[in-house]
Amino acid sequence: MAKLHAEHDIYELTETSDLDPALSNEDLLPTALAHRSWNLWHLASLWVGMAVCVPTYMLASNMILGGLSWKEALMMILLGNVIVAIPMVFNGHAGTKYGIPFPVLGRASFGYNGIHIPSVLRAIVACGWFGIQTWLGGLAMIAIFAVIAGKPAWNQSWNAQFVGFMVFWGIQMFFVWKGTESIKWLETLSAPLLILIGLGMLYWGISNGGGFAKVLSSSEVFREASVVFVKEKAGATSAHLRLLAGKDGKIRAHAYRTKLLTKAETTDEDKWKAALSKTPFLPLSSKQIQFSAALSKNATTLAIQFQGTNQKHLSSVVIAPLYAAFPANCRCMSKRRPIPNDSSLAL
Numbered sequence: 001m002a003k004l005h006a007e008h009d010i011y012e013l014t015e016t017s018d019l020d021p022a023l024s025n026e027d028l029l030p031t032a033l034a035h036r037s038w039n040l041w042h043l044a045s046l047w048v049g050m051a052v053c054v055p056t057y058m059l060a061s062n063m064i065l066g067g068l069s070w071k072e073a074l075m076m077i078l079l080g081n082v083i084v085a086i087p088m089v090f091n092g093h094a095g096t097k098y099g100i101p102f103p104v105l106g107r108a109s110f111g112y113n114g115i116h117i118p119s120v121l122r123a124i125v126a127c128g129w130f131g132i133q134t135w136l137g138g139l140a141m142i143a144i145f146a147v148i149a150g151k152p153a154w155n156q157s158w159n160a161q162f163v164g165f166m167v168f169w170g171i172q173m174f175f176v177w178k179g180t181e182s183i184k185w186l187e188t189l190s191a192p193l194l195i196l197i198g199l200g201m202l203y204w205g206i207s208n209g210g211g212f213a214k215v216l217s218s219s220e221v222f223r224e225a226s227v228v229f230v231k232e233k234a235g236a237t238s239a240h241l242r243l244l245a246g247k248d249g250k251i252r253a254h255a256y257r258t259k260l261l262t263k264a265e266t267t268d269e270d271k272w273k274a275a276l277s278k279t280p281f282l283p284l285s286s287k288q289i290q291f292s293a294a295l296s297k298n299a300t301t302l303a304i305q306f307q308g309t310n311q312k313h314l315s316s317v318v319i320a321p322l323y324a325a326f327p328a329n330c331r332c333m334s335k336r337r338p339i340p341n342d343s344s345l346a347l
Helices: 040-051 054-065 070-098 107-114 116-149 152-156 158-178 180-209 212-223 269-276
Strands: 002-005 010-013 227-231 237-242 255-262 288-292 299-307 318-321 331-333
Touching: 040 180, 054 070, 054 116, 107 116, 116 152, 116 158, 158 180, 180 212, 227 318, 255 269, 269 299
Parallel strands: none
Antiparallel strands: 002 010, 227 237, 227 331, 237 288, 255 299, 299 318
8 A cells, every 4th residue: 555745746655565575575665755864965975975085086196197187187087977977866866756776666677577687787886896995995094004003015015905905894894784874874974074184185285286386287297208218320229217306306216127028027017026126226316317228029018116215115117118119210108107106206
């Protein structure tokens, strides 16, 4: 049986005992009006939590490192969120108004059995995104504890990263187990903090970067190639490394090392680091250094790693594909792809 709520223009079930148990259960029944506790503030907090997050910051920063301007990076982030938001709003409208979960609403389009396919596909995508967010959250936890404990090596330890992943996973599973009301409470609490922390980071970046205009203009330096291959008249090829300097004009890295890698050696960064482990670090003396390398068709990648002044902090491996170095009589530039673990060592 159902009764009409004229104010909301919906019918609400009052008796569920006669429903087919094969098609309904407690989780699939419509949410009663009396149990709908999410208001506009809670939904807005949920959207803030989805948009203002570490992956968003990482996407924007890596777009700039990849050669986009800050305007282009912000536009890509905005466009991506809008593209995702439109189908999410349409997809969730009926459920928000009538309290009907997607597996039930989709029966009208896909049938009682067919709805299982899109439901499982949604679940797989959700599991993937949950894993990405959990891994990044675990990395953030390890980075915080590494600073507190004075153990920067934890950031490079797979064991420490896995521990961070499991701890962060456990925290999230606690709120999942407690149900949507706990998630609502968490999102409502975290949304203002996320905005305040974001504004605080913006202030820190502007004050330490020499002003808002300078921070924005400095992103243009990443549009230039970090490695430039120059074909000499004698047929030899030399590589130039363009290095970034801090506000004080000093080079951020203290030393560097390079190695030519074949296709078999470029599977992942761990192998690059293993290949570089026995290569000595060479000191840096200028903002642009040049070195010659006996390039061959067997080598596909030039790997470069930088070292901090205390000889403990190492950057991630920067790679430069060598195919750009082979065409004759040309000045070829590699794509900039640094993802430093310590920003002071960035190219």
